[in-house]
Amino acid sequence: MPIKAISASTALMFGLWLMLSGHYTGLLISLGLISAIGASLIAYRMGVLDEEGLPLGLLIRLPKVSFWLIWEILKSNIDVARVIMNPASAQPDLVRVKASQKTVAGLVTYANFITLTPGTVAVNVDETSNEILVHGLTKNFCDGLADPEMDKRVSALEGGQS
Amino acid sequence: MVDDVLMLVDIARQIIGVGALLLGSLAILLGAIGLLRLGDVYQRMHGAGIVDTGGAGLVLLGLLLLSPDWTVAVRIVLIGGLLIMTSPTATHAIARAARFSGVEPILSTDSKDKEG
Amino acid sequence: MTLTPWFSVTLASIGISIVIAILRASLGPTAFDRVLAVNTIGTLVVLSICVYGFFDGRPEFLDIAVLYALINFIGTIAILKFFRHGTLGDHLPPEDTHNG
Numbered sequence: 416m417p418i419k420a421i422s423a424s425t426a427l428m429f430g431l432w433l434m435l436s437g438h439y440t441g442l443l444i445s446l447g448l449i450s451a452i453g454a455s456l457i458a459y460r461m462g463v464l465d466e467e468g469l470p471l472g473l474l475i476r477l478p479k480v481s482f483w484l485i486w487e488i489l490k491s492n493i494d495v496a497r498v499i500m501n502p503a504s505a506q507p508d509l510v511r512v513k514a515s516q517k518t519v520a521g522l523v524t525y526a527n528f529i530t531l532t533p534g535t536v537a538v539n540v541d542e543t544s545n546e547i548l549v550h551g552l553t554k555n556f557c558d559g560l561a562d563p564e565m566d567k568r569v570s571a572l573e574g575g576q577s
Numbered sequence: 578m579v580d581d582v583l584m585l586v587d588i589a590r591q592i593i594g595v596g597a598l599l600l601g602s603l604a605i606l607l608g609a610i611g612l613l614r615l616g617d618v619y620q621r622m623h624g625a626g627i628v629d630t631g632g633a634g635l636v637l638l639g640l641l642l643l644s645p646d647w648t649v650a651v652r653i654v655l656i657g658g659l660l661i662m663t664s665p666t667a668t669h670a671i672a673r674a675a676r677f678s679g680v681e682p683i684l685s686t687d688s689k690d691k692e693g
Numbered sequence: 694m695t696l697t698p699w700f701s702v703t704l705a706s707i708g709i710s711i712v713i714a715i716l717r718a719s720l721g722p723t724a725f726d727r728v729l730a731v732n733t734i735g736t737l738v739v740l741s742i743c744v745y746g747f748f749d750g751r752p753e754f755l756d757i758a759v760l761y762a763l764i765n766f767i768g769t770i771a772i773l774k775f776f777r778h779g780t781l782g783d784h785l786p787p788e789d790t791h792n793g
Binding site: 485509526528550 | 604607611614620630631634662666668669673682683
């Protein structure tokens with residue numbers, strides 16, 4: 416449905432414009448609105464305003480998971496810092512992680528979350544078998560990946576549809 | 578009375594902001610040391626990960642708390658969002674490119690059969 | 694209470710980290726170590742632009758930091774793509790275009 420996607424992207428861009436501009440006269444605001452609409456139309460014509468380019472449901476549910484993610488990042492930051500103080504204690508390993516996401520945007524978000532937490536880096540994402548190859552810094556991080564909590568939370572981000 | 582409370586809140590904000598800045602500086606230094614000390618490319622990525630998440634996040638949080646004005650705060654949030662979206666993508670791209678060009682990671686266990 | 698000393702402490706530690714990262718970029722045995730170090734330097738430069746804006750009392754510097762964050766990411770991807778294909782995308786073999 417083009418109207419919904421175009422208006423959502425226009426609203427996002429115009430909101431960003433309003434926050435960044437800081438000048439609120441009639442002329443400038445209407446110029447900003449026109450450029451937001453123009454950019455959305457061009458993006459639609461380029462074909463990037465689909466579920467993958469503008470995953471609205473995922474974006475709306477993102478704040479819910481972010482606090483948990485920040486906590487995870489802080490914990491693994493401390494763990495990686497400990498390894499850096501003593502590099503000999505690193506036990507690097509490659510593990511395969513099963514992903515349960517159905518959409519490509521969800522899979523990419525999961526891989527991004529894995530890379531975002533220090534100590535684990537997604538090396539390769541296989542979208543046919545839904546597997547992510549992960550490099551972990553120590554055994555602890557690799558074992559932590561076996562815990563399906565993050566996978567579940569990202570799948571919940573995707574929502575029920577599609 | 579109200580003025581006193583507001584001033585206390587302001588002082589607390591500044592103290593937490595400076596604390597976050599200093600913690601972030603520490604995290605950045607640790608990450609950079611990790612970038613220098615760890616064993617191979619894949620391990621060094623975790624050091625760079627500390628700079629990108631813990632270091633950048635804490636420094637930006639400190640600046641956010643110390644920002645004089647809401648337009649400044651908006652820009653700091655925007656920079657934080659950009660870094661959070663792009664840095665894992667860049668790290669993943671480096672890891673993937675390294676693997677595809679045949680740089681093998683040092684592995685501690687006998688898990689050679691698990692690699693793909 | 695002035696906050697300038699704290700900003701200069703942060704700037705100093707970012708500066709030291711940039712020097713360490715430059716060391717890694719010049720030592721780095723593989724090309725990917727160098728790209729990783731340059732990417733980290735980019736992140737650190739973004740942060741130091743932000744902190745310098747506060748240090749100098751001119752938060753307009755943040756606009757430059759936004760642009761630098763974008764360019765840093767695109768630069769890293771462009772370098773990696775150049776390593777892999779030897780071009781920036783104009784003569785990609787057709788079977789490689791979807792995962793470059």
